[in-house]
Amino acid sequence: MAKSLLTQLPEIVARGRQVAEKIMESLEGRHRVGLQTREWVLPSKDSKTNDWINQNLHQQALASVQDGLFGEIQPSLDDAGAKEEGHWRNRLIYGDNLLTMAALLAGDKATGLPSLRGQVDLIYLDPPFDSKADYRTRIQLPGVQLEQRPTVIEQFAYSDTWSDGTASYLEMITPRLILMRELLSDTGSIYVHLDWHVGHYVKLVLDEVFGKDNFINEVVWKRSDAKGDATQGSQHYSRIHDAILFYQKAPSRYWQPIFLPLSTEYVTNFYRHKDPDGRRYKLENMLGPGGAAKGNPVYEVMGVTRPWRYSRERMQKLINEGLVIQTKPGNVPMQKKYLDESKGVQASTWWDDISMLRGFSSEKINYSTQKPEKLIERIINASCPENGLVADFFGGSGTTAAVAEKLGRRWITSDLGKPACMIMRKRLIDQNAKPFFYQAIGDYQVEAAKNTLGRSFRIGDLSQIVLALYGAQPLEETDNPTRNLGFITGGGVRTLVYADSPNKLTGAATLKKALAQRDSLLGGWDKVVVLGWNFDPAIAESISALNDPGLEVLVIPPDLLDRLKKKGSLEKLRGSVRFASLQYLKLKPVQRVRSANAQSETLTVKLANYVLLSPEAINLDDANRAKLQALMNEEPLALIEYWAIDPDYDGQVFRSVWQDYRGNVDSDGDPLRVVTEAVLTVPAKTGPRRICVRAVDVFGFEAEVCVNVGVEGLS
Structure with missing residues (x-):
């Protein structure tokens, strides 16, 4: 007979503690999980008529971090009164949130990020809580709609989460x-947004992790007035609410009461008197x-x-x-409270x-689990001080x-899904957010290899598997x-195969090394194939050169x-x-005019032009693949979701202005389409510009x- 969840729960929590302890122990080691800054x-927002002043401010921002991006970041934009506070940069992070949190706890001098242990003021969490959810991405392109199944990484994440039902979900969370x-400050709070599928089980885990005495409230959010599936013959009450579990890390938590407007009925019934x-x-x-008996003072007032x-x-x-009124002699005096001085009614646990x-x-923004801004606004106002730090590790719609x-x-937000990260990046640009980092987990494959092959594995072991x-x-x-x-x-062709390391970017230096080995090793080879995990962004340019x-x-x-972990062996x-x-x-030739x-x-x-050389690598069925191929042949630029320009690329961090x-x-x-032409007005510069798209x-x-666009292009 299978164990009940209550029987399994202590084991699940114990294993979860072991996983977390291993991660925290690794923070002091040489090979800590890091963050790669993909874009600043x-x-x-694109405009055909750029404001030179705004562009100049962007350039000043670039200059201010040219020397300090990887150390202390100095404030800039003095002339516009738009100083950045301190050295902080908000972060949108793509990758497994377990590794994201490990990187945040470790800190990273390379990106100017100190350890955030005990530094986060508020965490809002909206993890997946319905195993039957449809995680397919619907992509609307000109004249065609595609349905993309999750990437294989996402599929394994979801299948891991639900492989043994709720028990697997609890193992994940x-x-x-x-x-x-560990990330929360002593004044910090966490809100975990769930529903009836797993909420009561996660409550038990939260009691174990944060302490039962640190449970503050269960907030009930009445999210819908819908009548559910009653018209389809359901035999249950309509499900119209979610639960939000609210915990503190310590009794010193920050708290700002939230007051809601008084109802018309309440005003009519209670504010019945007038001056x-x-x-x-x-x-x-x-x-x-x-x-x-409760210590209230006893004395005489108006008899x-x-x-x-x-x-x-x-x-x-x-x-x-004049704020105490006795309606007639002998009656208990009452306090006079004016309607125009009322803060309203304090928010309760029923929203x-x-x-x-x-x-x-x-x-x-067409994201299935998107939550309303007013919901998050209430939580942040109540539990995060001004300029405090908010984190969301299941970022979703952003x-x-x-x-x-x-x-x-x-803020810091992360998600395992690339579609979610694209949606978040666009949403933040659309609302003209302050500059932020778009980052990814560094050495993701190394961490995955440690989990699959054991902590003592060597890069060469992984290369042998790849080969x-x-x-x-x-x-x-x-x-x-x-x-x-x-x-x-085979076929009279001798091919050398070079498997690059997962903890480095495959770029021009690697290609040159591979070619040298092709020409010299063991008398030379006809061809060399380089297999890479992570690539220098300019790899296509290097291959072409x-x-x-x-x-x-x-x-x-x-x-x-x-x-490999799922299959269990290389042979499978x-x-x-x-x-x-x-x-x-x-690109077409770039024009540069002074x-x-x-x-x-x-x-x-x-x-x-944009060329997607391997559409077979995308998780589409045959019908959707045929639609994609037809569109690629007719309008390849229609596949571009987002593009950005760095007019002075330094070869390290892409600064998207x-x-x-x-x-x-x-x-x-x-x-459904991006513009295919950008016009930027930037401060003049002597010598060539390295423009990166x-x-x-x-x-x-x-x-x-x-x-590289040289000065000869000026007129």
């Missing part, structure tokens, strides 16, 4: 809650609750002796101000004044970050000390280790792993191209 986003407690000038008031009881809620001094002050998002709501931004709080799955035989160790080289022979037909570069599936994966080609972006006063110059950047994205209709009125397609794949 300086929101600037427990170590994450433990790390969240001669028409000012409305009510009469309120002043007796001390619990009487003298009536009772235990009162106020001291004698306070009572006399109210009398002197029926915030509706779920309707189809016509201006907030809607409501928490968007509201924190509007309310002047700092075997590609179909290559390893070279002898005397010729292959790093164990990352293999070979394939080398122009070597004997070089092929392929992508190792990022989910390979997850699949053979023949089912695809190594995809790279996608690439092309203004008449020589103080500024205009850059005109036009997209020429211009962006356009599908859904931004300010410039072209077309919600980065694009993300509708499937989340990134491509980048960089060009």
Whole structure:
């Protein structure tokens, strides 16, 4: 007989603690989880007529961090009065939130991020709580709608979460809650948003992690007035609410009471009295609750002796101000309270004044689990101080970050889904957020390998697995000390296979090394294939510059280790792993024209083409794949979801000072396409400019191209 969940729960919590403890122990080691900054986003919604002043401010921001981005970041934009507070940068992070939290706890000097242990003021959590949810992404393209199933990484995350039902869900959430407690400050709070599927079980885990005495409230959010499926013959009450579990880390938590407007009915029934000038008031009881036994002072007021809620001094002050009324002799005096001085009624645990998002709501961004901004606004105002730090590790549609931004709080948000991260980035740009970092988990594959192959694994072990799955035989160790080289022979062609390390970017230096080994190792080879995990953004440019037909570069599936863990052995994966080609972006010649006063110059950047070389790597069925292929042939630029420009790329961090994205209709009125031409006015610069363009397609794949535009292009 299977164990009940209550029987399994102590074991689940114990295993969760072990996972969290291992992560925290690793924070002191050499190979800590880090964050890679993929983009520094300086929101600037595209406009055909750029404001030179705004562009100049962006340039000053770039200059202010040119030398200090990886150390202390100095405030800038003095002339505009737009100083950034301190050295903080808000962060949108793509990747597994367990690794995200490990990186935040560890801190990272490379990105100027100190350890955030004990630094987060508020965590709002809206984790998935319905195993039957449809996680397919519906992509609307010009003339066609595609349905993309989750990426394999996302599928494994979801299947892990629900493989054994609620028990698996609790296995997933427990170590994450433990790390969240480590991140919270002593004045911090956490709100966990759930429903009837798992809420009562997660409540038990929260009691274990945070302590039963630190449970504050169960808030009931009446999210809908719908009648449910009653018209379809259901035999249950309509399900119209969610539960939000509210815990503190310690009794010193921050708290700001929330007051709601008084109802018309309440005002009519209670504020029945008026002064001669028409000012409305009510009469309120002043007796001390619990009487003298509770320590309330007993004394005489207007001939009536009772235990009162106020001291004698306070009572006399109210009398002197005319705020104590005795309706007739012998009656208990009452306190006069004016309607225009009322703060309203303090919010209770029953929230029926915030509706779920309707189809016509201006907030809607077509994300199935999106929550209304008013819901998050109430939570932040109550439990996070001004300029406090808010975190949401199941970011979804980005409501928490968007509201924190509007309310002047700092924020961190993350999500495992690339579609979610794209939606969040666009949403924040759309509301003209302060500059923020878009980051990813560094060495994700290394961490996954440790979990799959054991903490003592070596990179060479992983390379051997990759080579075997590609179909290559390893070279002898005397010729292959790093164990990352293999070979394939057949059809008269001798091919060297080079498996790059997961903890580095495959770029020009790697390609040159692979070509040198092709030409010299063991008498030379006809061809070399480089298999990479993570790529330098300019990899396509490097391949083009080398122009070597004997070089092929392929992508190792990022989910390979997850699949290996699921299958249980290398043999079960053979023949089912695809190594995809790279996608690439092309530009038309960039125009650079200096203004008449020589103080500024205009850059005109036009997209020429986008090539998705391996559509078979996208998780589509045959019908949707055929639709995609037809659109690629007819209008390849329609696949671009977002593109951005760094007019002075330093080769390290992409600083996005211009962006356009599908859904931004300010410039072209077309919600299904990006504009394909950008015009930027920037301060003049001597010498060549290195202009970099980065694009993300509708499937989340990134491509980048960089060009040097010399002074000869000026006129």
